[in-house]
Amino acid sequence: MLMLKLLVIPGFLLMISLAGKRWGPSVAGWLSGLPVVVGPILFFLAIEQGVMFAAQAATAALSAMFAMIAFCVTYAQVAQRLSWPWALMISLLVWGLAAGVLSLIPPSLVFSVIAAATALLAAPYLFPSVQPIVSGPTPKSDKLLLRMMAGALLTLAVTLLASTVGERWSGLLAVFPVLGSVMAVFSQQTRGPAFTAVLLRATATGMYSFAAFCLVLALALPQFGWQGFVLGVGVSMGMLLITKRLLLRSGNNAPGTRKLRKMNG
Numbered sequence: 001m002l003m004l005k006l007l008v009i010p011g012f013l014l015m016i017s018l019a020g021k022r023w024g025p026s027v028a029g030w031l032s033g034l035p036v037v038v039g040p041i042l043f044f045l046a047i048e049q050g051v052m053f054a055a056q057a058a059t060a061a062l063s064a065m066f067a068m069i070a071f072c073v074t075y076a077q078v079a080q081r082l083s084w085p086w087a088l089m090i091s092l093l094v095w096g097l098a099a100g101v102l103s104l105i106p107p108s109l110v111f112s113v114i115a116a117a118t119a120l121l122a123a124p125y126l127f128p129s130v131q132p133i134v135s136g137p138t139p140k141s142d143k144l145l146l147r148m149m150a151g152a153l154l155t156l157a158v159t160l161l162a163s164t165v166g167e168r169w170s171g172l173l174a175v176f177p178v179l180g181s182v183m184a185v186f187s188q189q190t191r192g193p194a195f196t197a198v199l200l201r202a203t204a205t206g207m208y209s210f211a212a213f214c215l216v217l218a219l220a221l222p223q224f225g226w227q228g229f230v231l232g233v234g235v236s237m238g239m240l241l242i243t244k245r246l247l248l249r250s251g252n253n254a255p256g257t258r259k260l261r262k263m264n265g
Contacts, residue, residue, distance in 0.1 A: 010148030012036035016179070030243065032179050033206020035213040035236055041174040042217060043229060045167075051221045051228070053167050056107065058217035060171025063105075063112035065211055067098035069119040071177045072204050073126045075184050076197040080128050084188045088181060099172045107168055109218055116211045123204040130194035150178045205243050212239040 016031045038061050046054035075091035082090075105111060161170070180203060187196040213236035220228030 007152075010152050012040075014148055027202070030202045030206040030240075032183065032203050033209050033243070034240060035210045035232075037179060038174040038210065039213060039229075039233070039236075042171075045170060046221070046226070046229075049167075051225050053170075055218050055221035055228075056167035057171035057174065058214045058221070059107055059109050059112050060102075060168045061174050062109075062171075062211060062214035062218060063102050063115045064099060064172045064175035065116035065207060065214075066119040067095050067102060067172070068175050068177055068180070069123050069204050069207065070098045071095040072180060072184075072200040073123065075180075076127050076193075076200045079184070079188050079193040079196050080130075084185050087188065088185055091184075092177075092181070095177060103168060103172060109215075112218070113215065116214075120204070120208060120211065124201070127201045127204070128197050130197045150182050206240065208243045209236045209240040212236050 012034075016034075016036065042054050042058055042061070045057055071091045071094060074094045075087050078087040078090050102115070157173070161173070165173070180200070184196055184200060187199050213232045216232040216235045217228055220231050224231070
C-alpha cells in the first residue's frame with residue numbers, strides 16, 4: 001500500500017507535466033483539473049477508513065473547490081505585480097483562510113455543491129487579462145521530480161492524518177494546491193506571469209471534472225460502495241471532454257489554446 005501511495009499520484013503528475021511541455025499551459029492547466037490527487041487520496045481513505053468516511057471526505061473536497069479556485073485566482077493576480085515568493089505566500093494564505101472558514105460550516109452536500117458551483121462560475125471573470133504568451137524554456141527534469149515528490153508527500157500526509165483530523169479536514173487537505181503551487185511557481189520563474197495566468201485559468205476550467213468526480217463519490221459511495229469510484233472516474237472523464245469545448249470557446253488565439261485544438265485533431 002505504501003508503494004502505491006508513493007507511485008500513483010507522482011505518475012499522474014509526471015504525465016500532466018509532460019503534456020504541458022508539449023502542448024502548452026492551457027493543456028497542462030486543463031489536465032490538472034482532473035482529480036489526479038484527490039482521487040487516489042479518497043481511494044486510500046476508503047481502503048483504510050471505510051467508504052462512508054471517504055464519502056464524507058468527498059463532500060468536504062467538493063466544498064474545497066472554493067478554496068482551490070481562490071488560490072488560483074489570487075496567485076494569477078498577484079503574480080502580475082510581485083515575484084513568486086509573494087504570490088505563493090499570499091495565495092496559500094487565501095487558501096488557508098477559505099479552508100478554515102469551510103471547516104467551520106456544518107457538512108452538507110447541498111452547501112458543497114453551491115460553494116463549488118459559485119467558484120466555478122465566477123472564476124472566468126476573476127483572472128487577469130494577459131497578453132499572448134511567448135514560448136520559453138521547458139521545465140528541467142529536477143523540477144518534474146519535485147512535483148512528483150510533492151504529490152507523494154501530500155498523499156502520505158493526508159492518509160496518515162485521516163484518523164486524527166476526521167473526514168472533513170481529510171477532504172479539505174486532499175484539495176491542498178500541491179500541483180497548483182508547484183506548477184505556478186515554476187511557470188512564473190521560467191515563462192513569466194502571463195504564462196502562469198493562462199495555466200491557472202485553464203486549471204479552473206478543468207476543475208469541472210474534479211467537481212463532478214467528488215459529487216459522484218459523495219452520492220455513489222454510500223449506495224454502491226467501491227463501484228462509486230468507477231462511476232466517478234467515468235463521469236470525470238466525460239466532464240473533461242465537455243470542458244475542452246469550453247476552453248476552446250473561451251480562449252482566443254493564445255498558443256496554448258491552439259495546441260489544445262491540434263492535440264485532438
